[in-house]
Every structure is written in structure tokens, then in C-alpha cells.
Amino acid sequence: MLPVKEIQERSDRHPKPSDIKFQYGTAGFRTLGKTLDSVLFRVGVLAALRSKKLDGKTIGVMVTASHNPEPDNGVKLVDPRGEMLESSWEAHATALANAPSSAAFVAAVDELVRATKIDLSIPARVVYARDTRPTGPKLVAALKDGLEAIKAEYRDAGVTTTPVLHYLVRTINTKGTKDSYGEDTEEGYLTKISDAFKKLLAGKPTPPPLLIDCANGVGALMAERFKAYLGGIFTINVVNTDLHTPGVLNNSCGADFVKVNQKLPPSITLQPGQRACSLDGDADRLMYYYADEHGEFHMLDGDKITTLVASYIVELVKASGLDEQIKVGVIQTAYANGSSTKYLSGRLPVKCVPTGVKHLHHAAEQYDVGVYFEANGHGTVLFSPAAQELISSHTPSSALTNLRNIIDVINQTVGDALSDAFLVEAVLAHKSFSGVEWDSMYCDLPNRLVKVVVSDRNAFKTEDAERRLVSPPGLQVKVDGLVRKYGGGRSFVRPSGTEDVVRVYAEAATRAEADELAFRVAGLVYDEAGGDPSQRPKEFL
Ligand SMILES: CC(=O)N[C@H]1[C@@H](OP(=O)(O)O)O[C@H](CO)[C@@H](O)[C@@H]1O
Numbered sequence: 001m002l003p004v005k006e007i008q009e010r011s012d013r014h015p016k017p018s019d020i021k022f023q024y025g026t027a028g029f030r031t032l033g034k035t036l037d038s039v040l041f042r043v044g045v046l047a048a049l050r051s052k053k054l055d056g057k058t059i060g061v062m063v064t065a066s067h068n069p070e071p072d073n074g075v076k077l078v079d080p081r082g083e084m085l086e087s088s089w090e091a092h093a094t095a096l097a098n099a100p101s102s103a104a105f106v107a108a109v110d111e112l113v114r115a116t117k118i119d120l121s122i123p124a125r126v127v128y129a130r131d132t133r134p135t136g137p138k139l140v141a142a143l144k145d146g147l148e149a150i151k152a153e154y155r156d157a158g159v160t161t162t163p164v165l166h167y168l169v170r171t172i173n174t175k176g177t178k179d180s181y182g183e184d185t186e187e188g189y190l191t192k193i194s195d196a197f198k199k200l201l202a203g204k205p206t207p208p209p210l211l212i213d214c215a216n217g218v219g220a221l222m223a224e225r226f227k228a229y230l231g232g233i234f235t236i237n238v239v240n241t242d243l244h245t246p247g248v249l250n251n252s253c254g255a256d257f258v259k260v261n262q263k264l265p266p267s268i269t270l271q272p273g274q275r276a277c278s279l280d281g282d283a284d285r286l287m288y289y290y291a292d293e294h295g296e297f298h299m300l301d302g303d304k305i306t307t308l309v310a311s312y313i314v315e316l317v318k319a320s321g322l323d324e325q326i327k328v329g330v331i332q333t334a335y336a337n338g339s340s341t342k343y344l345s346g347r348l349p350v351k352c353v354p355t356g357v358k359h360l361h362h363a364a365e366q367y368d369v370g371v372y373f374e375a376n377g378h379g380t381v382l383f384s385p386a387a388q389e390l391i392s393s394h395t396p397s398s399a400l401t402n403l404r405n406i407i408d409v410i411n412q413t414v415g416d417a418l419s420d421a422f423l424v425e426a427v428l429a430h431k432s433f434s435g436v437e438w439d440s441m442y443c444d445l446p447n448r449l450v451k452v453v454v455s456d457r458n459a460f461k462t463e464d465a466e467r468r469l470v471s472p473p474g475l476q477v478k479v480d481g482l483v484r485k486y487g488g489g490r491s492f493v494r495p496s497g498t499e500d501v502v503r504v505y506a507e508a509a510t511r512a513e514a515d516e517l518a519f520r521v522a523g524l525v526y527d528e529a530g531g532d533p534s535q536r537p538k539e540f541l
């Protein structure tokens with residue numbers, strides 16, 4: 001039985017703002033933190049229902065708005081294996097969040113129970129965490145109220161990173177089984193990753209200390225905790241670790257700042273030859289960079305990480321004699337730099353899927369080893385159970401031992417900036433690469449990403465993994481016409497899944513051409529979408 005009265009009474013304490021329509025999108029619910037109280041209460045109830053639906057498996061709830069500005073917040077659900085919420089439930093989440101009153105909410109819950117045939121007698125289990133945003137504590141209180149209203153069992157994982165929460169969900173659900181993914185504690189996480197990393201570095205020259213820009217977010221806590229586990233074998237120096245001054249989170253620092261601006265955060269100075277990396281506000285994205293001998297900045301983004309890591313794993317699989325049985329594949333989106341796709345396609349199967357981690361993750365599961373990173377630095381590597389079995393059952397050789405440790409240094413549940421940084425450092429140490437050698441695997445095509453504000457982004461529909469527009473009719477032909485004018489040029493237009501804008505991406509042989517192509521396509525999109533000529537951004541051509 002649904003505790004209807006309890007849910008409705010408690011829901012009354014978390015009224016839905018009448019003027020907001022919430023949507024569970026690519027990154028869960030995400031908007032101004034102070035408007036999300038009702039959403040969090042309802043997500044508590046929803047997470048419990050999802051758990052009941054899945055026989056009482058533990059569901060994760062993460063309260064974060066990642067790289068967004070500090071006043072934003074958000075919430076997303078994590079399914080039992082540590083993966084994103086199954087997409088068919090995104091619509092249920094949206095429906096529950098938008099019920100106009102508590103009575104309507106209870107009716108919507110009832111409807112969901114009926115439609116998805118949930119057995120209410122099954123106990124519900126939920127684990128939740130939040131990042132460091134100031135709106136976090138209140139939102140977590142609302143979430144708890146929802147969980148208590150429906151009498152779910154819950155565990156508070158406190159203030160931690162998104163990837164730790166995903167790790168916890170997977171370890172809780174596999175505890176004591178043959179698929180056990182590790183100890184279901186933060187300490188278990190730190191130990192598993194750091195032990196594997198230390199084994200990978202054993203016998204190698206000690207890498208130079210790594211500077212980590214923590215975006216003034218929760219990654220700072222985790223990076224600090226890792227220090228104690230690295231046993232003097234590797235030094236990390238953390239910057240942008242201010243968790244108290246209002247407004248500093250993700251402000252002029254962090255992975256998104258570096259990727260979007262293609263420059264160093266102003267708070268960082270690099271010595272010639274030094275490399276460093278930036279995390280985002282919930283530590284699931286990673287951008288690397290280094291200064292060359294002249295002190296000039298070079299970015300090593302998600303595509304560079306894919307290339308480095310995938311190439312190394314292929315080498316290890318070959319050296320282990322398992323290349324007939326274990327196929328390594330790479331998953332990218334349309335935002336992957338064309339040079340990376342060209343480099344990788346000559347060596348490995350490469351698949352392009354729509355933007356959003358869930359698409360990449362699912363496609364990666366189709367390979368024995370699937371390597372995926374979005375260009376913005378969100379990604380991981382997945383090893384199929386069969387590949388893992390093969391790797392662990394063969395007589396150990398040096399390559400196989402390395403592969404086993406690579407598996408353990410990676411957080412396979414989701415992109416994990418710190419685990420990814422250790423993976424990168426391990427590969428660099430094994431290949432005796434500095435930033436320069438890594439960077440020289442291929443040369444990035446200059447590129448530009450532009451946002452276009454339109455009255456209705458839903459008028460933009462795409463096909464072919466978002467690389468071509470089917471609507472508005474005729475627009476793709478015009479984009480093609482512009483692209484043809486630029487040798488080696490490429491451009492595509494798609495509606496954002498997280499912001500009310502249309503995104504235009506362009507790349508070309510030179511910086512000036514990439515900018516010009518992007519601003520011409522942006523101008524075209526603006527005009528075709530009926531943008532007000534008096535408001536037309538002046539950089540649009
Ligand atoms: C160009 C770009 O970086 N897009 C990002 C952004 O999606 P949009 O749908 O483009 O708004 O946010 C997503 C969620 O964090 C992330 O997966 C994706 O890569």
C-alpha cells in the first residue's frame with residue numbers, strides 16, 4: 001500500500017512553484033537551486049519507486065549541477081550498476097515533478113505504480129550525496145523528507161563527488177556477489193584506485209608532481225583525501241580548493257572554463273614543460289594541458305585522453321596475445337575533433353553517437369573494451385565481463401598485470417576526473433611520454449563552439465548522430481553550402497539538451513576559418529529561426 005496520506009501531507013510542505021516547468025534532461029533536473037525544493041522531495045519518492053521496481057536494489061541520487069554556476073543545482077538518479085537512470089523513466093520523473101499540487105502528485109505516483117506494475121511491498125533502498133553548493137543542505141533535507149514519506153531505507157553518503165556516488169551504488173548492489181566491484185565505502189574507493197595506480201607506477205621513474213585545479217568544488221575534498229593514499233609515490237598539488245567564499249565555484253576555473261575558453265584559468269601559472277589538469281564542480285570531467293618550452297598553453301582534451309588511453313590498451317591487449325578475443329572500440333560524439341577521429345579510425349573501430357554520456361556508455365558496452373570520452377573530458381573505459389574474465393584467468397605476464405591494474409584504476413561506472421587523471425599519469429609513465437609527446441599523436445583542428453538563442457529550440461531536429469539537421473527544412477543544405485567554402489571544414493547544428501540554446505560547432509584548417517565558419521553558420525541559424533535583427537549578436541556573420 002502506498003502511504004498516501006503521509007506522502008500528501010509531507011508534499012504539502014514542498015509546494016511546486018506554479019510558474020516553472022521542470023524537465024528531466026541529459027543531466028537530470030538542473031536549474032536555479034532555490035527553485036528545486038519540490039523536485040527533490042518528489043525525486044525521493046521516485047527513487048524509492050525505482051528501487052522497488054528493481055527488486056529493492058539500491059538506487060543513487062546525486063545532488064549537483066556539475067560545471068554550472070554556483071546558484072544552480074540539480075539532481076539525477078543512478079541505476080543499480082552505477083549507470084544513468086534508464087531513459088524510459090526520465091518521462092516519469094518529469095511527470096512527477098510537474099504535478100501542480102500535492103494531490104496531483106499522489107495521483108501521478110499512483111498512476112506510475114499502476115503503469116509500471118510496481119510491487120509496493122518490496123522495500124526501497126536509496127543512497128544519496130551532494131556536492132558543495134550552498135543550496136545543497138536544504139535540497140537534501142527535502143529529498144530525505146520524500147524518502148521518509150514513502151518509508152524507504154536510505155544511506156547518506158555526505159558531501160562527495162558524482163563518481164564516488166556512482167561507485168557506491170555499484171558496490172552496494174554487488175556486495176558479496178561474484179561481481180563485487182569493491183568495498184562500498186569512500187575508503188574502499190580511494191584504496192582500490194590508489195592501490196592499482198601505485199602498482200602501475202612501481203619501477204617507473206616518479207612522474208613530476210601534478211597540479212590539479214579543483215574548480216573550488218567537491219573534487220578538492222577528494223583530491224586531498226587521495227594524497228594520504230598515494231604513499232609518497234606520486235605528488236598532487238591542488239589549487240582552486242576554496243569551498244567557502246561565495247561565488248567561486250566553477251568561476252574562472254575548472255574543466256569547462258578551460259575547454260570553452262581554450263586557455264588556462266587565470267589563477268594558474270605553468271612553468272615551461274609543466275602539465276596540469278582541471279576538474280569540474282562535481283569531479284566527473286577532466287581537462288589536461290601543459291606549457292611548452294616557450295611557456296605556451298596547449299590543451300589535452302577528452303579526445304586526446306581517448307587517443308592516449310585507447311592506444312595503450314590496444315598495445316597491452318596485443319602484448320598479452322588476446323587481440324583475437326578482445327576487441328577495443330572507441331565511442332565519440334560529433335564534437336570530437338576531426339583529427340582525433342581520423343587518427344583513431346585508421347587503427348580501431350570508432351562509433352559516433354548523440355551527445356550525452358548515456359549514449360556513449362551504452363555504445364561502449366557493445367565492445368569487449370569500450371573507450372569513451374566526450375571532447376569536454378567526461379568519460380571512462382568499460383571492460384565487458386567476458387574480457388575481464390579472460391584477463392584475470394590468463395597466466396600473468398607483464399602486459400596482463402598492467403591490464404588488470406588498468407581495470408582497477410578506472411572507475412567503470414561513470415566518468416571520474418581523478419581516476420581518469422591517475423589513468424593518464426600511469427599511461428604517460430609507461431610510455432615515457434611528456435605532454436609534448438602525448439599532444440603530438442595528432443594535431444587538433446582549430447574549432448569553435450557558438451551558442452545561438454532562438455525562440456524555439458525544439459524546432460531543430462537532427463539525424464545521423466546529430467550531425468545533420470532535418471528540421472527546419474532546407475537549413476542543412478545552406479549549412480552544407482557554407483561548409484564547402486572551407487577546405488577541410490566541418491560544421492553542425494543541434495539543440496542543446498541542457499540549455500535553452502542551439503549549439504553550432506565548426507572546425508577548419510585555421511583558427512580564423514574555424515571562427516568565420518562558426519559565426520556564419522550561427523548567423524544563418526539566427527536568421528532562419530526568425531531572430532530579431534536588432535538583437536543579432538555582432539560577431540555573427
Ligand atoms: C557541447 C557540450 O559540451 N555539450 C554537453 C552538454 O550537453 P548539451 O546537450 O550540448 O547542452 O552537457 C551535457 C551534460 O553534462 C554533456 O554531456 C554534453 O557534452
Ligand SMILES: [Mg+2]
Pocket residue numbers: 066067280281282283284285
Ligand atoms: Mg560534471
